[in-house]
Amino acid sequence: MRALGLLEKYQVSKLLTHCYGSVTLTAILEHDAPVGDIRQFYLAWLYPAIVRLVAKHPLLTAVVQDADKETAHFTIVSDFNLESIVTFDELQYWEPNEQAKRLAEQCDKEFDYDDHSIPLWRLHIDTHPDRPKECSITFAVQHVIADGRSLAIFWQDLLEYLKDGNNEAASPPFVLRGNKEKAIAPAYEHRGAPRYTIMEKVRLLAGHVMPSLFGEKKSVWRGDRPSVMDRSKVCHDSIVQVIRVDPAIWKKICATAKQQHGITPHAAIMTAIMLTFSQLYPKESAVKSSTPVNCRGMVNPRIPEDEIGNFVGSYSRIWTSSDFKDITSFWKAAKAYHQGLQANKKEAAKEVFQLEFLSRFPEDYCEILWFEKWKKFLPMGREGGIELSDLGRCSANAKELYFCQTANTFTTAINVNAISTLDAMHATIAYQRDSLDESKMDKFGATLMKTLELSLQQ
Numbered sequence: 001m002r003a004l005g006l007l008e009k010y011q012v013s014k015l016l017t018h019c020y021g022s023v024t025l026t027a028i029l030e031h032d033a034p035v036g037d038i039r040q041f042y043l044a045w046l047y048p049a050i051v052r053l054v055a056k057h058p059l060l061t062a063v064v065q066d067a068d069k070e071t072a073h074f075t076i077v078s079d080f081n082l083e084s085i086v087t088f089d090e091l092q093y094w095e096p097n098e099q100a101k102r103l104a105e106q107c108d109k110e111f112d113y114d115d116h117s118i119p120l121w122r123l124h125i126d127t128h129p130d131r132p133k134e135c136s137i138t139f140a141v142q143h144v145i146a147d148g149r150s151l152a153i154f155w156q157d158l159l160e161y162l163k164d165g166n167n168e169a170a171s172p173p174f175v176l177r178g179n180k181e182k183a184i185a186p187a188y189e190h191r192g193a194p195r196y197t198i199m200e201k202v203r204l205l206a207g208h209v210m211p212s213l214f215g216e217k218k219s220v221w222r223g224d225r226p227s228v229m230d231r232s233k234v235c236h237d238s239i240v241q242v243i244r245v246d247p248a249i250w251k252k253i254c255a256t257a258k259q260q261h262g263i264t265p266h267a268a269i270m271t272a273i274m275l276t277f278s279q280l281y282p283k284e285s286a287v288k289s290s291t292p293v294n295c296r297g298m299v300n301p302r303i304p305e306d307e308i309g310n311f312v313g314s315y316s317r318i319w320t321s322s323d324f325k326d327i328t329s330f331w332k333a334a335k336a337y338h339q340g341l342q343a344n345k346k347e348a349a350k351e352v353f354q355l356e357f358l359s360r361f362p363e364d365y366c367e368i369l370w371f372e373k374w375k376k377f378l379p380m381g382r383e384g385g386i387e388l389s390d391l392g393r394c395s396a397n398a399k400e401l402y403f404c405q406t407a408n409t410f411t412t413a414i415n416v417n418a419i420s421t422l423d424a425m426h427a428t429i430a431y432q433r434d435s436l437d438e439s440k441m442d443k444f445g446a447t448l449m450k451t452l453e454l455s456l457q458q
Contacts, residue, residue, distance in 0.1 A: 004064070004072045004144070005187020006355040007310040011144040012067055012113070013365035014408065018234045021108045023405040025151035025391075025419070026138040027159075027398040028093065033132045039088055040172070042125055042135070047082055047174045048167035049158050054176050056157065057308045058185075059145040060119055061178035067113035070361055074184050080118045082174035091126040093136035096242040102126060102138065103404040103428060104240040111142040120145050134399070143310075148389055148403065149294045150308040152419070155396040157306070163397070188311050192300040194349050204354060220318060221277075221287045222377055222384025223413035224437045229374045229381045236406050239438075241429040243445040244400075245452060250425045252456050261331050266390045267338035269418055269427075272451040273388055274333070275324045277414075279447055280440045284321075288385030290412060291315045291341060293348040313348030315341050316385075330455045373410045382435075387412040391419040404428040409435075414444075 004012065014020035034041035054060050062074045092098045102124070111120050120142035127135050139154055146154075161167065185191075196204065228234060245253075254265045270289060277287055293313045296303040303311055317340055323333050358364035374381040391403055398421065407415040407430045414436070418427040429444055 001065075002074045002184045002186075004074065004361075005310070006189050006352050007312070008074075008144050008187060009072065009361050009365055010355060010369070011142070011310065012064060012072060013362055013369060014143065015110060015113065016068055016362055017366050017370045017410075018110070019236060019370055019409040020143070021110050021236050021238070021406040022106065022140045023143050023146070023148060023151065024103060024106050024138050024140045024403070025155060026099070026103065026106075026136060026402040026404070027155055027396065028134065028136050028400040029159075030134055030399055038127060042088070043082055043086065043172075043174050044170045045162070046086075046123075046158075047170040049161035050082060051176060052161050052167075053154070053157055055179045055182070057154075058179055058182050059308050060121060060154075061176070062119060062145050062184060063116045064113050064120070064144060065116065068362055072361065075116070076178040076180075076184075077117065077119055079175055079177045082176055084118050085121065086123045086125065088125050088127070090128055091136065092128055092130075093126045094131070096244070099136070099402065100240040100242045100428070102136075103242070103402060104238045104430070106138045106140045107238050107240065107404055107406045107430065108236055109140060143405075145310075146308050147294075147310045147312040148292060148391055148405075148417075149296070149305075149311070151403065152391050152394045152396065153306050153308055155398065155401070156394065159396050159398060185307065185309065188295070188299075188303075188309070188352055191303055191311075193295065193352065194298065194346055196350055196353050200350075205357070218318065219286060220384060221281065221284045221413070222380040222382055223435050224440075225435055226379055227374065227381035227409055227435065231371070234409060236409055237433040238406050238430050239433050239441070240404060241441075241445045242402060243427050243429070243449055245425040245427070245449060247423045249453055249456070250420065251423065253452055256331075256456060257334070261335055263335055263338035265420070265425075266388075266392065266418075267334040267341070268452065268455060269390060269416075269425075270337055270388050271324070271330055271334040272448055272455065273386060273416055274319045275327065275330065275451050276444060276448045277386065278321065278324045279451075280443060286318055286320045288383075289317050289319060289337075290385060290387040291317075292387070292389050293341075293345055295345075295349040298345060298349040313345075313351040315344050315348045327451070327454050328458060330451075330458050370410045382409065382413060383411045384413050386414045386416065388416045388418065390417075393420045393422075396421075400424070400426060402426050402428055404430060407431050407435075414441075
């Protein structure tokens with residue numbers, strides 16, 4: 001048993017208010033042609049590797065007890081059957097629109113905190129008779145046990161185990177057991193993370209109190225249509241787009257960013273997103289960007305890069321029309337963003353400690369973090385802006401990877417999720433149905449890819 005940490009309570013509160021579903025990472029895999037029953041083939045293929053995964057990562061057998069109480073805590077499922085967390089279907093997953101629908105479906109699934117018989121993750125396997133030596137597997141997880149980086153860790157470990165030749169042949173029953181000898185590690189705030197000074201806390205409190213008294217001064221884009229501001233009707237209904245950047249173009253973008261400008265490809269993606277927004281919303285003068293930051297390396301001692309858990313902060317920035325007048329300012333804007341992100345990573349690592357101001361769980365988390373946004377950000381009832389959650393380059397040896405998650409109904413209007421493999425970059429664009437002008441959003445993915453391509457001419 002281990003009490004929930006600050007970030008974990010934050011994630012649970014999103015499920016309690018029904019503003020968020022799941023975070024997912026989908027892998028397109030190649031394998032031998034199945035023989036016999038297709039379900040049994042995949043279960044037998046995956047089972048030995050997942051046994052090893054579960055032994056390494058205790059949060060993969062975790063459930064939350066007392067989720068809606070002050071005493072919320074993790075416990076471990078003693079055993080469960082792999083079949084209980086795996087579903088199957090037939091899908092032309094190589095078609096972007098079909099894959100997008102599947103990702104939206106998987107992201108919108110909510111986990112049941114009252115079911116303590118199975119852990120807080122699932123696998124969905126799509127196959128098709130036209131491609132018998134391939135499959136698409138979606139790993140969907142409740143955010144309380146895993147941040148975005150954790151999903152990449154899951155796939156890197158799973159694919160390594162599948163291919164290292166150390167797996168024994170498996171047959172039913174496919175029972176998985178928790179590792180009783182390996183406890184769940186302490187929460188992020190107990191791992192040596194940088195903390196706020198007293199003066200920083202005072203400034204933070206002033207920053208929260210003044211806007212609540214006098215209103216938000218900054219006018220930024222918060223979406224096109226108001227949220228449903230009725231507690232009994234809060235729900236998430238994601239629309240997802242899938243984009244694939246041509247490998248040749250992506251390689252050139254990476255080389256240009258690193259060699260000519262000394263910045264990361266991530267900065268190029270964010271700048272392309274902002275320039276795309278400015279083209280589709282030319283009358284909007286400002287938009288806020290949010291960037292989740294992997295904080296494993298910013299604590300003392302460092303958290304291992306292969307540890308599953310919640311170790312994330314966030315960097316925010318206001319972009320104005322002067323930042324992206326046209327494509328000619330692309331690399332200048334990208335460099336400014338990159339410098340700001342690098343300079344603020346330590347502050348991002350401290351961000352979790354703002355949650356210490358919330359004394360009651362779950363009441364303060366649900367009311368102050370979420371429901372108060374309806375009043376604070378009228379008329380839209382959401383914070384707005386665009387989040388780019390970028391897992392960067394993943395070493396998992398998959399044919400394709402797609403990272404996706406629900407767009408939070410109270411926060412960002414558009415959620416872009418990116419991941420790159422050895423030679424390609426794939427992204428998903430998610431937003432809530434009826435929150436945006438869909439005629440504009442239908443153009444978002446194509447405009448983003450074109451903007452990335454045009455950046456190479458600057």
